Amino acid sequence: MENYPYFPSAAKKETTFPGEIRKGQRGKKVKRVQEWLSFHDFKTSTDGDFGPATNLCVKDFQNAKGIKVTGRINKTTWEALVKPMTDVLTDVNPTEGTTAAQNILAFAKQHLKLHPVEIGGQNRGPWVRMYLKGNEGKQWAWCAGFVTFVMEQAYASLGRKMPIKGSFSCDNLAHQAKQKGLFVEGSEIVTKRIKWDELPASWIFLNRKTPSDWTHTGFGFAGFDEVFRTLEGNTNDNGSRDGYEVCQRVRDNKKRDYIRLPD
Template sequence: MLPSTIVAGSHLPTRVRNELDWPLPIARGARQMRAKRVQEWLTIAGFSLNIDSDFGAATEQRVKDFQSNRGLPATGQVDARTHEQLVDPLVKAIAPINAGNRTLADLILSYAVQHVAQHPVEAGGDNCGPWVRAYMGQDGPDWRWCSGFVCFALEQAARTLGVRQPIPSSASCDTMSANARNAGLYHREGTVRPSQILPGSFFLVRRTNNDWTHIGVVSDAGADTMRTVEGNTDSGGSDNGFEASERVRNYAKKDFIIW
């Protein structure tokens, strides 16, 4: 069942609905994704355990620990109230933002910041876990999710304004670059001044003339550095990190998609 905090009629992409709409209750003896999602969200919440898709004694105890921590009856079974507490970070991340007089770029940044506030992080392996699947539709070592993260914010912003996306979403940085070029929105390093890089623009990390390895959202473009919001990164700026966070980057080997 969907958390009660999801407004009836809210638009939820299938990949997100799958991460929120669980058959309840879930208890000892559950297997496969029913058990795996519980274990992933417990781990993300700080109640780490082996993510083995088998709801056994250890998972039951960790559910009890989580329930006690959240002031819920410590039954060891995932009921509706426990489920809502487990997935609450994702629910908050996808909450609609009032459009007001905001532009598409404004809303892209606002949604990206809203996601980072809930600390999207991998669980269960490289590029794995419910956050990755919500952004990408699937997970695993090959599913680097930086593009899924920024495209999710783009999708939310366009939906809020009731407009078409200026470029299609893609899981590929190279495809995002090509889409932006086709739409006349791509700007190569050195062709724009920092003052022209509006908050909510995308930056692309360029490895070669035809290969981009990472993408994120610009939150503020200064004279020498820019502040960013990005997924699948870490404190060192890896293009295959483990979390979404805010960072500071320089302009070297960076290209831009400016709305």
């Protein structure tokens, strides 16, 4: 894990074993346990209080994973709880000749496979904190954080610098792309002045509210006629920009702008 090229401090904070946790304890360590239990569908309150309900959920989780049933969180149990996050950080490596855009798509699909979701409220939980460098809460929409994190992960694995700095803000992503000459106005795609196959294997899409205001972002790929496929965070099956998960969707090309991702 330590040798992997992109394992940022926010991810280490979420995945590093904090020491044994048991019934009767309170605090952030307990809350993290409750969040991960809920992620694995052993749902209980995320109140930071290791009471009887949390104790039973831990036992149920240990039993399901073939771990000695104690009701306490030891290193083995902790690592099983956080395995989805460690997997998303370590299970994808670029093959020789992989372009940056192809690599981004591979990493984004790995995130999708592990199904990151909000836990404990709007824009909250370990996945949100990882994408947003420890931040969470109602005001912390995380779609741009997801895009930035995956780009950082993918470019780091290739030993290359990102073409744009990245941001938690859709507007900032757009401005960075314009400064680097990577911004593609949606009208160029709609009128076919730029064809889908002229874009790389993946790109960034931006939902445009006004010519200077973008409200949601994610990765696009496989464009065809008036539609393209996406991998995006902070959304859901209804396409909300205030959703709760990473998912794959199909979107049309209306009111979108794009950012090229150079190979």
